Amino acid sequence: MSVPRFWRRLKNIYNLIGTRCEKCGSFLYPPRNMCPKCRRNGMTIPFKFKGFGEVVTYTIVHTGAKDYTKLTPYILAIIKLDEGPRLTSQVICDHSQIRIGMKVKAAFRKLGEESEKGMIYYGTKFVPMED
């Protein structure tokens, strides 16, 4: 991903800052300026999510994406944040531990790097709540 594209979303991805529609009360993460329910009638403002959620579904990826070939096998999951929205992330735990419904919390980790000379991307992954 190019530097400006990552930089634009830095705060959101470091701190789980999404948006909230003041009109209908929807919580939106990933952030959107256009509320999908209210569209132009909506009023979105930034909202910081607490970082707690549960695993909706998961997989263990053996053939990794470009930046992740060194991390395989890794757990990819869809997580539902307590406030409502779902996001896609990795879960760091023993592979025998992961299950649908597992409670998780946010952790700050390295997402990848452009190359040995390039930028390092940081962001949010998830760990089991008990950790």
Place this chain on the structure above:
Amino acid sequence: MSVGIVSYGAYIPRYRIRVEEIAKVWGANPNSIIEGLMVYEKSVPDLDEDTITIAVEAARHAINRAGIDPQEIGALYTGSESHPYAVKPSSTVVAEAIGATPNLTVADFEFACKAGTAAIQTCMGLVDAGMIKLGVAIGSDVAQGAPGDALEYTAAAGGVAYVIGKNSLVANIESTYSFTTDTPDFWRREGMPYPEHGGRFTGEPGYFKHVTSAAQGLLKKMGTKPSDYDYAIFHQPNGKFPTRVAKMLGFSSEQIKPGLVVTRLGNTYSGSCMMGLAATLDIAKAQDRIFMTSFGSGAGSDSFSFTVTDRIEEIRNGAPSVEKLMANPIYIDYATYARHKNKIKL
């Protein structure tokens, strides 16, 4: 001095490798290594952890522990000898990740293992001068030891963050004293993956000279004796050095016990005695007096005298203790360790 610690937070990665596991690979005798170093195992970062991620987790724990408003932080400094970038500060990422941006000053520190305590002193100055309300000083490292080198047994990963301020202190910093000379006992050149060290030269002319000089200098400045303190923490490159220097200075083994985390953790470099201090604060009571002296190769030592306040009980449980962070480790073998530490060149 009316400045002190407002909060503290630590982070230790889950993985561990035992001394026996490393010794096996190099054909060394694990028992003599354990005896010689007084270290059993060390922490290893996960594949997606580095100095910055560790610093962020430690800083977040510190913020959460005392319910600090990150917008009140006026300065943040991360000290490390394994900053992920040679040029581009770790501290900007940390500041962003704890929500402290944009109204603060930030820079990275490097002074081998005492980068973190140097950051504490800087924050003390800024706070005392009224330039900032709160300052954050972090020592964080994913230390590298060359394969087969003695340092490989102890070079560990971990980080600790201290929030320095004037109000709602958990510990007053009564005074600080430093001793610094140009002593090349340990260094790493730009671009080199592993450090060089002077072997036995790192002992007396390095560690012992500076730690004792700084410690004695502070005791003299304050007119205190070792027996005036409940606890003491010295920089812990291994278990032997701090045990020996404590004895040399007149501190007892009971005094250094809670802070001596290196035996189970290894040397977290910039996090080293700051981790020991955190472990001590985890169990200290109000009015307890704590003595700490760091050491950074190159070389220098920073000595501090703390008095714990009532407030420690109020906020102590707001974030995980060092013991909790050390619990339930995941043990790995040398091959996995080499993969985690990028020792296998792809």
Place this chain on the structure above:
Amino acid sequence: MRDVAIIGVGCTEFGELWDKSFRELFVEAGVSAIEDANVQGGKIDALYVGNMSGGRFIEQEHLGALIADYSGLASLHIPSTRVEAACASGGLALRQGIIAVASGYHDIVIAGGAEKMTDVGVETTTDALAAASDREWEGIMGATFPGLYAMMARLHMHKYGTTQEQLASVAVKNHHNGTMNPKAQFQNEITIDTVINSVMVADPLRVFDCSPISDGASAVVIAPAEIAKKYTDTPIYVKASAQASGTISLHDRPDITTIDATVAAANWAYKMAKLGPKDINFAEVHDCFTIAEICAIEDLGFVKKGEGGKATESGLTAIGGKIPVNPSGGLKACGHPVGATGVKQAVEMVLQLRGEAGKRQIDGANIGLTHNVGGSGGTAVVHIFGRDK
């Protein structure tokens, strides 16, 4: 709006076609289609090209112009348009062609699709395909295509009890069908054991649960129904053409085990054709992964939600079963040159409905349905074809 028919079809073989370039593939398919339609090149009014990622695979954009030129039609200045909807690019091109003719704007139109995926390394291909997902919020977190569909599978198994063997039965059936399709990339039989013992790609999907990387092209000639019989004795009529969008990311999907874009497109198609799922004799659906076919036959209304696995295992969708699915071999065995697939599905429809499908002919094929999906469900295109208007 006037009725529309397909009067000619053409398709290259699908596979790793080292000797053929992108433009050669498209021209080959296009020429077969024109010859099949008995149409003169000069009669072609417009060209629609479905392609997902010319830029990444062959560093070439401006494909409309490239294809018109290499088809020899640039000198006639016919309008040529490239359309993209990830893996539904072909279905989209087909739909654009149909709309152009139905609206009366054009008379004879070629809609085709092509993809040349093997000129670059597997890492680049995988990354190019990942552009069909949400790059900023799925891709950056390490989501691969198999990873996304694997999460769908995991939840489907959790909610409905779908088993690994049921997933495998999709691949086994499609491979069997592929043995009867001379254009298919894979023409070998496999067993359930082959599938469940193959290398894990993203748990629970293994190598044999995933469609391959392929080169290929296909094309159809579209004409107004009222003049179709001038060109062919067996025009095949487009009874419905529908397209729907859905969320680009899987995490925003209201029900992760349902591609609601498929449901929406299918409903519009059935309404347009005044038909229901029970009226469909056979279908070509989007089996990019085995779980995708299972969800597809549910979302298209052929079976109840959650019963797709059981239905496939029981033979409901085999040739000779109640509703044969993917007689061509599907994406799994026939191959999946991304932009070409949606059009190839239409080619299969025509061959079956004309009675020209050889060994894999479905008896009594009268009304067929094609289903083409983009990404994890961001786009779905459904067409219904029949022997009668």
